Amino acid sequence: MEAASKLDVESIRADFPILQRKIGDKTLAYLDSAATSQRPVQVTDAMRQFTDYSNANISRSVHTLASEATDAYEGARAKVASFIGAISPDEVVFTKNSTESINLITYAFQNAAVERGADPRFVLKPGDEVVVTEMEHHANLVPWQQLCLRTGATLRWIGITEEGRLDLDDLDEVVNERTKVVSFVHVANLLGTVNPTSQIVARAKAVGALVGLDSSQAVPHIPVDVAELGVDFMAFTGHKMLGPTGIGILWAKAELLDAMPPFLTGGSMIETVTMERTTFAKAPAKFEAGTPPVAEAVGLAAAVEYLEALGMENVRAHEKELAGYMLEKLEAVDGVTIIGPRVPIGRGATVSFELEGVHPHDVGQILDSEGVAVRVGHHCAKPTCIRFGVTATTRASGYVYTTTDEIDRMVSALDKVRKVFA
Amino acid sequence: MDLDELYQEVILDHYKRPRGVGLREPFEGESHQVNPTCGDEITLRVHVEGDTVADLSYENVGCSISKASASVLYELVNGANIDDALARLKEFTALMNSRGQGEADEETLEDAVAFTGVSKYPMRVKCALLGWMAFKDALVRAEAVPTPEGGAE
Numbered sequence: 001m002e003a004a005s006k007l008d009v010e011s012i013r014a015d016f017p018i019l020q021r022k023i024g025d026k027t028l029a030y031l032d033s034a035a036t037s038q039r040p041v042q043v044t045d046a047m048r049q050f051t052d053y054s055n056a057n058i059s060r061s062v063h064t065l066a067s068e069a070t071d072a073y074e075g076a077r078a079k080v081a082s083f084i085g086a087i088s089p090d091e092v093v094f095t096k097n098s099t100e101s102i103n104l105i106t107y108a109f110q111n112a113a114v115e116r117g118a119d120p121r122f123v124l125k126p127g128d129e130v131v132v133t134e135m136e137h138h139a140n141l142v143p144w145q146q147l148c149l150r151t152g153a154t155l156r157w158i159g160i161t162e163e164g165r166l167d168l169d170d171l172d173e174v175v176n177e178r179t180k181v182v183s184f185v186h187v188a189n190l191l192g193t194v195n196p197t198s199q200i201v202a203r204a205k206a207v208g209a210l211v212g213l214d215s216s217q218a219v220p221h222i223p224v225d226v227a228e229l230g231v232d233f234m235a236f237t238g239h240k241m242l243g244p245t246g247i248g249i250l251w252a253k254a255e256l257l258d259a260m261p262p263f264l265t266g267g268s269m270i271e272t273v274t275m276e277r278t279t280f281a282k283a284p285a286k287f288e289a290g291t292p293p294v295a296e297a298v299g300l301a302a303a304v305e306y307l308e309a310l311g312m313e314n315v316r317a318h319e320k321e322l323a324g325y326m327l328e329k330l331e332a333v334d335g336v337t338i339i340g341p342r343v344p345i346g347r348g349a350t351v352s353f354e355l356e357g358v359h360p361h362d363v364g365q366i367l368d369s370e371g372v373a374v375r376v377g378h379h380c381a382k383p384t385c386i387r388f389g390v391t392a393t394t395r396a397s398g399y400v401y402t403t404t405d406e407i408d409r410m411v412s413a414l415d416k417v418r419k420v421f422a
Numbered sequence: 423m424d425l426d427e428l429y430q431e432v433i434l435d436h437y438k439r440p441r442g443v444g445l446r447e448p449f450e451g452e453s454h455q456v457n458p459t460c461g462d463e464i465t466l467r468v469h470v471e472g473d474t475v476a477d478l479s480y481e482n483v484g485c486s487i488s489k490a491s492a493s494v495l496y497e498l499v500n501g502a503n504i505d506d507a508l509a510r511l512k513e514f515t516a517l518m519n520s521r522g523q524g525e526a527d528e529e530t531l532e533d534a535v536a537f538t539g540v541s542k543y544p545m546r547v548k549c550a551l552l553g554w555m556a557f558k559d560a561l562v563r564a565e566a567v568p569t570p571e572g573g574a575e
């Protein structure tokens with residue numbers, strides 16, 4: 001396709017059997033990668049190879065399989081760490097998904113509030129403030145909201161401009177000396193906005209607050225380097241970056257992980273246990289109670305390898321083209337209003353829109369009858385919907401395997417939608 | 423995917439020209455129902471006189487299926503005897519949960535027969551039932567029917 005693209009999309013597509021799938025008699029056009037990405041055979045093969053030949057519980061036995069499984073699991077941790085520029089694999093905690101990663105952080109705060117001798121950075125009291133943005137996925141809103149309700153701290157947020165960007169005009173007022181933590185979305189899942197991070201991070205640091213990112217939609221799509229970003233913690237999720245479901249990642253500075261009380265407790269996270277008390281293992285084990293998702297970690301490592309081979313700069317360039325193409329084609333459709341940035345600058349290839357007079361559910365249904373898979377609904381970002389006065393949107397999102405041809409198919413299917421509801 | 427089966431003329435007609443829409447007084451029971459996956463909402467009121475549904479009024483936002491379904495509900499139960507209305511509610515719910523296997527009775531369900539195709543689309547069944555759930559709940563709140571075990575919702 002695009003001459004300028006640095007990705008060989010045709011050969012990438014050959015790695016994804018699902019893209020050959022028929023929906024009715026139409027070939028699938030999968031434009032829902034922001035909800036979950038598809039998996040290349042390299043990921044499925046790695047998981048299968050592990051399951052068929054090396055499956056064992058980790059860190060518990062001395063037999064050969066246990067040792068191979070432990071190596072595979074710890075190898076995945078090292079791979080993820082280097083992918084995001086972490087200084088040590090010990091800064092990478094495996095969880096179930098982004099949602100659990102964020103809860104792991106908010107529960108560190110909540111547990112610190114009731115524990116004696118907790119690190120004061122995690123102790124929230126009435127008068128303290130927590131800052132998020134109005135464009136959060138519920139995963140980075142509800143846990144903070146609940147934490148504030150339980151501790152008496154105040155939740156504040158950075159608003160959204162009409163163009164779908166963060167409104168940083170009153171940043172210095174929203175993030176102030178009462179702020180204990182700022183947690184914000186890196187790339188917004190409904191609007192597609194890629195948020196500039198440096199100004200918010202600098203302000204948080206200036207007032208002595210911890211600062212973290214929900215990078216669920218960033219790590220799969222753009223180069224991410226935690227050292228460069230200067231944040232304290234970051235959450236992301238395997239299934240949006242060509243990996244399997246059931247594995248998420250929390251990266252946090254080693255010093256912070258040491259200071260945080262554990263979230264889930266039980267086996268594998270202890271140093272020593274008596275009937276009266278327990279001392280905990282060092283991070284990351286401290287945060288990985290119970291048997292972890294070993295095969296999923298193997299799959300995630302294969303996904304990271306796949307993305308590294310493509311090159312994240314190339315992935316970004318490809319998606320910038322897709323975003324430009326999608327915006328241009330959608331803008332040309334009668335009755336379409338784009339919700340979110342309308343230029344392919346500081347945004348990804350995730351585009352939400354409204355089609356006048358037709359509910360997104362109906363749009364999605366008719367697109368499906370043409371084999372085109374998009375997401376409809378509030379995208380777990382109800383406050384964003386409220387900000388733009390809609391109850392739901394239709395959202396198309398592209399990834400490394402997405403072609404302009406698939407976008408064309410969506411656009412012509414929109415004509416069919418308009419005919420049915422004319 | 424056979425779209426015509428889902429988007430029957432009758433459904434599109436009710437969607438474009440919903441019957442009985444608007445919230446009216448008096449009413450004894452009001453229910454607000456939300457479909458958490460897509461954000462569709464309905465507020466529905468019932469006014470009961472003796473054993474009749476004397477008025478059913480509603481405001482809603484949602485897709486064609488949920489809006490048309492509320493309109494069809496209005497036509498079927500407005501002015502009806504409460505027992506008959508409950509029988510239709512039961513019949514329609516069973517039809518929607520039939521996964522395309524149900525046989526609709528045109529005598530009793532009238533325009534609601536057009537929703538038979540919807541039952542083949544599990545993702546849309548909730549849309550079709552939203553107004554009906556609100557109706558059931560509003561009757562309970564109006565104390566026109568006994569409270570079901572385990573609460574209204």
Ligand SMILES: Cc1ncc(COP(=O)(O)O)c(C=O)c1O
Pocket residue numbers: 034035097098099100137139140185187188189214216217237248380
């Ligand atoms: C921005 C953002 N944050 C968090 C999540 C939650 O991810 P998960 O469902 O894997 O926990 C998502 C995905 O749905 C997302 O898009």
